[in-house]
Every structure is written in structure tokens, then in C-alpha cells.
Amino acid sequence: MNSEFYQSPKSSKFMRLFWKAAGADRFILERSTYGDQIKYVCLGGIIIATGVMAAIAGGYAFYTIFAPKGNAIDSFKAVEGIASNYDPTHIPTALISIVFGLIWGAIIFNIDRFIVTSTGKGDGTEAITRKELVGALPRIIMGAIIALTISKPVEIRMFKTEIDVALHAKQIKQEQAYKSEIEKVANGEIEKKQSIIREQLNRIARLDSISTVRKADIAYENSHGGCSLKCAEFKNQLASNQAEVTAIKSDPEFIKVKKELESLETDKLNKLKESGKVAAGLDGLLERIKLAHEEAGWVISLFVTLLFMTIELTPIFFKLMLIKSTYDYMEENIKELIKADKGIEIQHNFYPDGEGIERDLVINHQVIRVLKEKIKLLEAQSTLSNEAIDAWKDKKQNDINNNPEAYLSEE
Known part of the structure; x- marks a missing residue:
């Protein structure tokens, strides 16, 4: 937007990438205020960050599951830099894990993007009402599940040293x-x-x-x-x-x-x-998650999970708390213009349904116009067909009157 009193900042490729991740309309944002632009940059940044964390967590979890199993103390030595013959990285599994991590990150990124873009903006105020919370509940539950799947692999990596020592002791007991x-x-x-x-x-x-x-x-x-x-x-x-x-x-x-x-x-x-x-064989993902809870304690484990849940759910609550701004009014205006251009009219609270709830009446004028044209066309075709049949009937009648023998035969 360029005017005497305000000029919209030019967007960079970096900003446009984050806008796209947030599901925002670039056309509108480039004509909106700087505050609106930054809002959606932050929102897109959180979504991209969640996708990246999901890719890392998913890849690490895949590697932990499918990597060759061994003595946990060898892994501990590798982490602590103690000399040993242990190779901490199995290259084939690592390469497959990278591919899986990228796929998993893309899946979580798109799910997050869908959750955020499909979440409404609430009532346009900072307050989150009970109605808004109930409406966003399915998305909040999905976000919480995603946060759990991301947090656990990261958690076992955070406490890897302690887990390796505890796992080694457990392996010795199992071996004995x-x-x-x-x-x-x-x-x-x-x-x-x-x-x-x-x-x-x-x-x-x-x-x-x-x-x-x-x-x-x-x-x-x-x-x-x-x-x-x-x-x-x-x-x-x-x-x-x-x-x-x-x-x-x-x-x-x-x-x-x-x-x-x-x-x-x-x-x-x-x-x-x-x-x-x-x-x-004890060196698996499930055993490491159990040991992470035992070694770190349920309080630390809970706070790590809550941290990721906060990151995951922030965009949802952020959208519910957004105050209506220039971007929202312009978006509504453009939607109304598009509906008008396509001949769509909505008469709000036009009639009550069976439960007494006011419903909107949607009138598709282009459809009505085409339907009327089609009806007129069919009526005209019907009239012309009737006239043609009447003319054919009169002609045949004259032929019979003039030459009835042509239409009769004697056997």
C-alpha cells in the first residue's frame, strides 16, 4: 500500500517463505501494515521450526530403532570421547534415517500448516472465549499428539549419557x-x-x-x-x-x-x-524412553514435553488471540468482492432451521441466470416443436384429402 500517510514495506524472499508456511495471502500482506507482516512471519517461523524439529526427532527415532544393537557402554564412550574401537554411526542406517526424517518432517509440517490455517481468528479480540476453545479443541488435541511424538526422541537424546550408563547396567543383569x-x-x-x-x-x-x-x-x-x-x-x-x-x-x-x-x-x-x-537387544527406543523417565524423573520429563507442546500449540492460541487488523478487513473485503464477481449473495440470519438456529441464505445468481436461460431455451424448443408437429399434421391432412387412395390398399 502506497499513500501519502503510509507505505507498506517491501517483502523479502525470507518473509514470503514464512508467509507461505503460515498460509497467509501474499497479495494482501504486501498491501498491509508492517505489524501484520511480522505477525505472519512469526507464525510461519514457528510452523517451519516445528517441521524441522519433527524431522530431527523422527530421523533420530528411526536410527535408534533400526541401528545395529550393541553394548550401551560403547555408545557412552563415543559420547564422552573415550578411546575405543566402537563406531558410533552406522552409515547405511543413518542415510535411511535422514530420508525418513525429511519425510516425517514434511508430514508434520503440512499437518501443522493445516491445523493453523484451518483455525479461525476467533472473535477478533485478545480474549479466548469458551466457544473458541471448544471449536479449537480437535486441533489442540492433534497438536498435543504431535508434540508428544517430537518430544520423546529429543528427550532420550538430551539424557543419552545417563541412559547409556543405566542401560549398560541393565544389559549386564540381562546377560547374567x-x-x-x-x-x-x-x-x-x-x-x-x-x-x-x-x-x-x-x-x-x-x-x-x-x-x-x-x-x-x-x-x-x-x-x-x-x-x-x-x-x-x-x-x-x-x-x-x-x-x-x-x-x-x-x-x-x-x-x-x-x-x-x-x-x-x-x-x-x-x-x-x-x-x-x-x-x-535391550538397546531399543522403548527401553530408552523408560530409562529417560527413570533417570530424569517425571518432573523433568513432563516439562520437556510441555515445552514442545507450548511450541506446537502456540500458533493455534496465537490465532485465537489475534485482534482484527488491516489484513483481516482487506481479506474479508476481497472475499466479498470475489463473491460479488461470481454472483454469490449471502443473506445472513435469513431463516431458522428445525432447531431454531438462524441460518444464512446463499443465492447463486449466476446459477439462477443459467437456470432461467436453460428453462427459456427448453420452453422455446418445446413451442417450436409443437408448431412443427402442427404444420406437419396439416400438410399430411391435405395430402389425404387430395389423394386418399395413396394411403389405402386393397388386398
């Missing part, structure tokens, strides 16, 4: 509990197999002990006059013992039990090696 359970289950089966094998080995040991004594007896007999009949008996007993030992060792049941024992011990070792992976 897992190992104890594996030991308890596996050792029972292993003990049964070892008992069977021990019984057979004791038999072999007894036979070997007897064989050793008999070998000594044979050696003694040979050194004292040669091997007699008793020596032959000792040799027979040695051969019998050796045959029994061989039979025990080659027994299919004994071999089967030994293999089962080896398999149980191998399986036990493999499961014990996986205890670290089981403990690392």
Missing part, C-alpha cells in the same frame, strides 16, 4: 540372567549324559586296574621260574578284560551318549556366546 538360565537348563541334560558315561568309564577303569594287577602277576611269575598254569589263567583274564573294554567302547549306545554330550556342550557354548547379543 540369560547365562544363568542357559547353565541351569543345559547342565541338567549334560549331567544326565555324564552320569551314563561316568558309569561306563568306571567299569573300564576297574577292568584296567585288574588288568594292570594281572600284568604284574605275569611279570612276577616270569621272573620266578617261568609262566605256569596260573600265568595262563592270568593271560586269559587279561584277554577277557580287554575284550570287555573294547565291547564297552564300541557299544552303539555308549557312542551315541558321548556324541549327545558333545553336542550339548557345543550348543551350551554357542548360546553363552550369544548372551551379548541378547543383552544388546
Whole structure:
């Protein structure tokens, strides 16, 4: 707007970007006061900031969920700058998280933009009436839900160091509990197999002990006059013992039990090696949110959430508190001009409905004009058609009068 008493400031690309985010009309704002321009710059700035925060929070949450799990203390070392072989960033997951974060930020940005632009300006005063609050309630609820989804990932990032230490302690407990359970289950089966094998080995040991004594007896007999009949008996007993030992060792049941024992011990070792992976499974988004509440306390967690809810809901309350300004009157004027140009007339509080509420009467003059033209056209076509039929009828009547034989046939 340019006049003797006021000249509207020129808008920059930066201002126009924020106006667009706020859903404001650039045409009107460029002809409005500086105060109106700044109002919508601030409103658009909050909406864009919310979208950016949502993108960061969504990307971080996605990374936390899908990144390879590990020992929380390694993550703690990375945060504190302690030397370790741990790589804090998994590049493939990070790239996917960036893409997801951008998509999520765009979704939240557009939802916020819709919520703000669809929220009315109230009654044009600073006061927020009960009626205005009730009307804005669905948008307030949606905004609160969005604030919660943004605040939780940011919260676990804020308290990451404390969460990593607490999570590491929990992982150790989980690993120990897992190992104890594996030991308890596996050792029972292993003990049964070892008992069977021990019984057979004791038999072999007894036979070997007897064989050793008999070998000594044979050696003694040979050194004292040669091997007699008793020596032959000792040799027979040695051969019998050796045959029994061989039979025990080659027994299919004994071999089967030994293999089962080896398999149980191998399986036990493999499961014990996986205890670290089981403990690392605790490093998830839900567990970190729980630990954030435990470590930070419900008061701090509540205030972090309230902070984001304030940021998210500010544009809604801001619009309800806006005082009618030049922008609003110009917007209404342009809307009325457009309605007039399109032949739309609204007669306010024209008739009561079934519940006694006054309703507006909307008259679409262009529609009425077209409808009248169409009715006139159809009426004219109907009249012309009737005249044509009457003329055709008269002509045929004359033909019949002049030459009736042409219309009759004798069989």
C-alpha cells in the first residue's frame, strides 16, 4: 500500500517463505501494515521450526530403532570421547534415517500448516472465549499428539549419557540372567549324559586296574621260574578284560551318549556366546524412553514435553488471540468482492432451521441466470416443436384429402 500517510514495506524472499508456511495471502500482506507482516512471519517461523524439529526427532527415532544393537557402554564412550574401537554411526542406517526424517518432517509440517490455517481468528479480540476453545479443541488435541511424538526422541537424546550408563547396567543383569538360565537348563541334560558315561568309564577303569594287577602277576611269575598254569589263567583274564573294554567302547549306545554330550556342550557354548547379543537387544527406543523417565524423573520429563507442546500449540492460541487488523478487513473485503464477481449473495440470519438456529441464505445468481436461460431455451424448443408437429399434421391432412387412395390398399 502506497499513500501519502503510509507505505507498506517491501517483502523479502525470507518473509514470503514464512508467509507461505503460515498460509497467509501474499497479495494482501504486501498491501498491509508492517505489524501484520511480522505477525505472519512469526507464525510461519514457528510452523517451519516445528517441521524441522519433527524431522530431527523422527530421523533420530528411526536410527535408534533400526541401528545395529550393541553394548550401551560403547555408545557412552563415543559420547564422552573415550578411546575405543566402537563406531558410533552406522552409515547405511543413518542415510535411511535422514530420508525418513525429511519425510516425517514434511508430514508434520503440512499437518501443522493445516491445523493453523484451518483455525479461525476467533472473535477478533485478545480474549479466548469458551466457544473458541471448544471449536479449537480437535486441533489442540492433534497438536498435543504431535508434540508428544517430537518430544520423546529429543528427550532420550538430551539424557543419552545417563541412559547409556543405566542401560549398560541393565544389559549386564540381562546377560547374567540369560547365562544363568542357559547353565541351569543345559547342565541338567549334560549331567544326565555324564552320569551314563561316568558309569561306563568306571567299569573300564576297574577292568584296567585288574588288568594292570594281572600284568604284574605275569611279570612276577616270569621272573620266578617261568609262566605256569596260573600265568595262563592270568593271560586269559587279561584277554577277557580287554575284550570287555573294547565291547564297552564300541557299544552303539555308549557312542551315541558321548556324541549327545558333545553336542550339548557345543550348543551350551554357542548360546553363552550369544548372551551379548541378547543383552544388546535391550538397546531399543522403548527401553530408552523408560530409562529417560527413570533417570530424569517425571518432573523433568513432563516439562520437556510441555515445552514442545507450548511450541506446537502456540500458533493455534496465537490465532485465537489475534485482534482484527488491516489484513483481516482487506481479506474479508476481497472475499466479498470475489463473491460479488461470481454472483454469490449471502443473506445472513435469513431463516431458522428445525432447531431454531438462524441460518444464512446463499443465492447463486449466476446459477439462477443459467437456470432461467436453460428453462427459456427448453420452453422455446418445446413451442417450436409443437408448431412443427402442427404444420406437419396439416400438410399430411391435405395430402389425404387430395389423394386418399395413396394411403389405402386393397388386398
